[in-house]
Amino acid sequence: MLFRVNQSSGIPLYLQLMEQVKHAVETGALRAGDQLPTIRKVAVDLVVNPNTVVRAYRELEHEGVIEVKHGSGAFIRETAVGRASVMRKAQAVVQSAIERLSSLDLSDEEIRRVFENELAQARTEKQLGKAKT
Amino acid sequence: MWQMLIYKSWMETRLKLLYALLLIGGSSALMFSVGAKAPRSQAVVTAQFVLLLLAGTLSGSGIKTQPAFTATKGLHGSTYYTLSLPVARLLLLATRATVGWLELTFGLGLQMCGLWALSRSGVGSIEPSGMLGHAAVMLACGTWLYFTGVFMDTFLDEQWRNQGTLVMFALLLWLSSHTPDAINIFKAMNEASPLLGHAMPWGAMAFSFGMASVMFFAAWKVIERREY
């Protein structure tokens, strides 16, 4: 099955679903034109609220990852796959960064935390910048 | 929908009816065994006593669906289920009361048949009109007693309802000694009965029906407001 959710991680379920679709596109598990399972099927299989799936699909559509055709379902868009090639480039960048960090004797866990902290900081600064202007 | 309510009421009351029928059978057998020696007035008194028991037994339960002690949680168990159905409480009460009243009528009829058979076997001939009249009086007067039981049941819970109803009946009996003969139901069923050659006690019968309606109305008002 495509989706898995962790109910007790605290991360909103719709975000988990979105991440998994994007990840599947990046790894090539989903390709342009592939159809996603129906909202009802995902909801019933995962035992999650249908509105959660609706929201995940809607946000994915908004981000241009999928295209929702009325009556026939949701499909992966061409552009999303283009995005996937960008992601593969990013992967290379991160790979080299990790190699260098490992050479500083940082553990996986430490590397992950550094990334997350910097991301959080960047997010805060970006929002502050927005607030100032 | 009301068919199902009747069906449900029947399932709730059938054991009580069986009990009532045993009571009638027993009392009739008793009268038979005493047989010809018994004066007719004694048969009438016995019949009246049985009627009190019948009315007390068959009137039970109101709209409650099971004895409180069989519920695992809360006081009323499956009564919540009944109350959650899209049905007015008045209809629930009316169906249940009607089914019980029909059972009372049936029981009374059987009892009167027993009395009739007894008279054939030698208590002395009874005029059919007197017998029918007595049956009508018993039903009319029993109706008040029955609805008193229905009313008592709306606010007394299982463990208290039988005692409460008996106390209420005793109270009515005591009050009857201070009641004018024209509306005295106990006299009408007993020494003033058409069975003993008296005229039909229309006043007492009408009064009894009136009181039965008052009791039903009171029961409805309690049930309408009661929180379960």
Place this chain on the structure above:
Amino acid sequence: MSDFIIETHQLTKSFKGQPALRGLDLRVPAGSIFGFLGRNGAGKTTTIKTLMGLLQPDGGTAMVFGMPATHEASSIKIRQRIGFVTEDKELYPYMTVEQIIRFTRAFYPKWRVDLERRYLQLFELPLKRKIPDLSKGMRSKLMLLLAISRGAELLILDEPTDGLDPAAIEDVLRELVRSAASGDTTIFFSSHQLHEVEGIADHIGIIDRGKMIVTGALDDLKAQYQRIQVVLGDWVSPPEHWVDGVEHIRQEGRVTSILASRNVDAIVQQAQSLPGATVERFPVTLKEIFLEHVRSN
């Protein structure tokens, strides 16, 4: 009619002088699966009984489908459109499974025979068995069958998974999701199993001592609430006053753990302004939100 299927305003109710509801405001959006949470005795069942017209509130209003639940005539109309599972799962002890289904069907013109058959099979309910001879789990499933097969627009379920084993809980929750996914059914259910609520509910309300203390869309709540962990340098003490939005602070050695209900970014910024501070943020589970409010209330 408003967008809320259920809407109560300042609902109060006391039992023998003991307040059970103390000004409850409850709003359940149409089409939602609403998880109604609270400790035992918080007022969940009293609320549900009021919505079903079994109790008269002392004050306030309770509307279901835009009609007052407190008047018998409109309450009957409301009940025609509701599937109900009672807290105690008690059904008539003198009926069999088949009889209670036949009985209940008569009251609901929109009864769905297809769903009835489906659930009889899925839940493996023995038609001829008397209700007292059913296990607690089977009775819960039977009640759910009786509730869902009514073709109701609103399911009011008082602890529907109480007494079920994990496999049965999964079955029941899946069926709730299925009926929510198949149309305009709104589901309002009470529970104290937070993890199951977290999965299937899109809206929640936490009731404590007869009052609604947190309510809203679950995703919004999760976006608002964050745990912020601040590690301070050795000689730095945490500030006396934090920005508005801090619900709870726990101090363990150098680590300050903050639960924030809003203004997360401002709090993070304040923490980062402290000398030598390392700041991390974590998502919060429903359990943390629940415990935080119920304990501090």
